[in-house]
Amino acid sequence: MSESMTLPLHMRRAEFDPAAELAAVRDEEGVRKVRTVFGVDGWLITRFADVRAVLGDAERFSNAHQMVFRIPGMPQRTDEEIAELRAGNLLAFDPPEHTRLRRMLTPEFTVRRMRRLEPRIHDIVTEHLDAMERTGPPADLVTDFALPIPSLVICELLGVPYDDRADFQRRSGRMLDLSLPPQERAAASLESRVYMGELVARAKADPGDDLLGMLVREHGEDLTPAELAGIGSLLLLAGHETTSNMLSLGTLALLRNPEQLELLRKEPERIDAAVEELLRWLSIVHSGMTKVTTTDVEVAGQRIPAGEIVICALPAANRDPALAADPDRLDIGRDSLGHVAFGHGVHHCLGAPLARMEMRVAFPALLQRFPGLREAGPEPAFRSFNVVYGLSSFKVAW
Amino acid sequence: MSEEQKPVRIRADRDVCIGAGMCVMTADQIFDQDDDGVVVLLEPEPPAQYADLVRRAVRACPSGALSLVED
Numbered sequence: 397m398s399e400s401m402t403l404p405l406h407m408r409r410a411e412f413d414p415a416a417e418l419a420a421v422r423d424e425e426g427v428r429k430v431r432t433v434f435g436v437d438g439w440l441i442t443r444f445a446d447v448r449a450v451l452g453d454a455e456r457f458s459n460a461h462q463m464v465f466r467i468p469g470m471p472q473r474t475d476e477e478i479a480e481l482r483a484g485n486l487l488a489f490d491p492p493e494h495t496r497l498r499r500m501l502t503p504e505f506t507v508r509r510m511r512r513l514e515p516r517i518h519d520i521v522t523e524h525l526d527a528m529e530r531t532g533p534p535a536d537l538v539t540d541f542a543l544p545i546p547s548l549v550i551c552e553l554l555g556v557p558y559d560d561r562a563d564f565q566r567r568s569g570r571m572l573d574l575s576l577p578p579q580e581r582a583a584a585s586l587e588s589r590v591y592m593g594e595l596v597a598r599a600k601a602d603p604g605d606d607l608l609g610m611l612v613r614e615h616g617e618d619l620t621p622a623e624l625a626g627i628g629s630l631l632l633l634a635g636h637e638t639t640s641n642m643l644s645l646g647t648l649a650l651l652r653n654p655e656q657l658e659l660l661r662k663e664p665e666r667i668d669a670a671v672e673e674l675l676r677w678l679s680i681v682h683s684g685m686t687k688v689t690t691t692d693v694e695v696a697g698q699r700i701p702a703g704e705i706v707i708c709a710l711p712a713a714n715r716d717p718a719l720a721a722d723p724d725r726l727d728i729g730r731d732s733l734g735h736v737a738f739g740h741g742v743h744h745c746l747g748a749p750l751a752r753m754e755m756r757v758a759f760p761a762l763l764q765r766f767p768g769l770r771e772a773g774p775e776p777a778f779r780s781f782n783v784v785y786g787l788s789s790f791k792v793a794w
Numbered sequence: 795m796s797e798e799q800k801p802v803r804i805r806a807d808r809d810v811c812i813g814a815g816m817c818v819m820t821a822d823q824i825f826d827q828d829d830d831g832v833v834v835l836l837e838p839e840p841p842a843q844y845a846d847l848v849r850r851a852v853r854a855c856p857s858g859a860l861s862l863v864e865d
Contacts, residue, residue, distance in 0.1 A: 452858060495812075502813030502831030507822075733820075734853050744814050744856035752819075 403780055405430050406440055406709040407574075407682045411778060412649055413724060414679075414711040418442065422712045426696030430707070433574060438686065438705030439698070444716035444736070446695050447708045450687065451740035457687035457706055459743065460490045481586070484619070484626020487685045491742060497627065500615050501746055504553075504607050510749045513553070517757045520548050525765045533793035534772040541762065542643035542790075543636065546754055550635030553750070554628060555606030556595060564591065568633050575781035585629075592628040596621055607631070631747070638680065639751045641786025643758055646674040648776055648790060650759075651769065653726045660728055661767075664760055670728035671755045675737035676719075677726045679711035680785045684739050710736050711785075766794035801839040802848050803863035808832050811859040817851040825851060833859060 405428070408415035421428045422442035432438040441450050450457050473481070482488045486497050503509070524545055528535045535541070547565065551558045570576060570584035595608060600616065603609035608628055611619060619627075650657040660670050687706045692699065700706065714735050715723040721730075738745035745751070763769065772793035779788040804824070813831030817824075824844060826834045840848060852860045 452856075498812055499830070503829055505815070506813065506827045506829075506831045507815040507818040508827065733850055738856075740856045742812055742857060744812065749815050749819070 404433060406707055406712070407780065407785075409711070409778070409780065409785060412645075412652075412678065412726075414709070414715055418709060418712050419715065422709075422716060425698070427698040427700075432686065432705055432707065434686075434705065436705065438707050439695070439700050440707050440709055441695055442709045442712040442716075443696060444713045444719040447710065447713035447736055448734075448740050450695065450706060450708055451684075451736065451743070454490050454494075454742050456690055456693050458490050458690050459487060459685050459687060460493070461686075461688040480622050481589070482626070484623035484628075485630050486627070486746070487630065487743060494742060497623070498742070498746065500611065500619075501607075501627070501631075504610065505746055505749050507749055510753045513549075513750070514753060514757065516552070517545075517549060517754055518761070520545055521758050521761045525761060529765070534791050535793075537647060537790040537792045538640070538644045538787055539789075541758075542647075542787075543640045545643065545758055546639035546751075547636040549750070549754060550632060553607055554631055554635070555599060555604050555608040556628075556632055560591075564588070564632060565636070567591075568637050571633060572637060572783040573781060574783065588629045588633070589622075589625045592625040592632070593621060596624040596628060599624075634745075634747055635750070637784050638745075638747075639754050641680045641784050642674065642678065642751065642755060644776075644787040644790050645678050645680060645785070646755070646759065647762065647769075647792075648771070648787065649674060649678060649726060650763075651771060656726055656728050657763070660759075661763055666728055667756050667760055668752075669731075671752055671759070672732045672735065673726060673728045673730060674755075676714045676732040676735035678785075679714045679735075679737050681710055681737070681739075682783070682785060683707050683710060685743065708736075710739075766792075768794045770794065799842050801841055802845045803839050804835060804837075804848060804852075805861045805863050806833045806835050807859045807861075810857050812857040814856050816854040816856060817860060820851040820854050821847045824848060 405418055408418055421440060426443050426446060428440045429437055430440045441447050484497065486494055489497065524541050528540050547561055548558055567584045567588050571581055571588065599608040599612045603612040611624060611627065660666055689700055689702050689704050689706060691702050714737060717723055719735065720732060738748040770793055772791040774791065776790040777788045779786055811833045813827060815827055817833060818827055824837045824840050826836050828834050848862065852862060
């Protein structure tokens, strides 16, 4: 990683909190012009109401731009190659193209489907707690608990062999690591598509009961092989990197706020509210996709011309006093309804019901199994130069 | 009849719904999802005591598919 790289403003944090200079933008002018990772200027949106308005308006704030392909130093690609690389990536499309893809996937993520998955998630969590107990303390909560549980869940749901995890976890790590040169991230993304393409070909020959099998059976005529690989690649990445960091960072947040931890232990029925509050307070996804204005717009009194990049600072919005009183306090007793940790609008996280289910099972099981859970040192490693905030290692004992 | 006692009238736009399921998680007495994940109103005009719950569901909905019908 190049030491001279400056972390973009919207990604700056002080442990659990958005950096003071980011909160200051929200509390002062609300919108600020910043230099983006694309090497051009963009507009940072920081207030809760403005972020909801921008994310809720796919017509004026478009996802279907191709900024990532114009980063200086990126290999020159033809339009055809770009189309192939975007295919199936729901985050790279606006309605109605986005709607077409999303509609094929929503049946797999209904609340009812998630409830049906719950017993299997319980089993997976129990297996990992058993293994931690057998090996004994200390353990790395990231590699022994937080990462493998959502990885195994998404593998089973999608139809990805769990034995391939070392490879796909390494690829995911490279795709999201913003300290790497863009070419290397793009190469990882391409490798992921190639890998998923092989799984899609296998599913076409013999479709299983998993999500890839369902897509092949029910939409095999409508979806190109590149689209199928793109969908699978996105779901695999999103399915383990996000929940994993919520589990590790969320556990640390509870340990560092012992009165909240105590309250949750005493009143386990608070788990749903606790999960929502951890989502709000941690806001591990810094911004989601950047958007491009399709027309002249005005946000927080600032005129933004058509064709400009807009970035929504989710942690700043979720710590806006307009959303929650005393917003910098972690309080599992509060009502954080409407928070934007999963985004908002048509791109609101498809896997949100799955992530919630994984957390509502995993946190209580961990706390119950190890009543003496504590940090074992050295200091947990917060990871910054990444699309998803979180911990790269977290040693615990019990 | 005072304002407070009127039943709540909900509008659910099934073309706009993205199947996030937030309404079901917020108020499963009133909202459901069909097999495609799209919102279904179990109670299009729930009694007044559900007004707050319905407002919460409308607020939680990410797609803007839900609204309250004001007379």
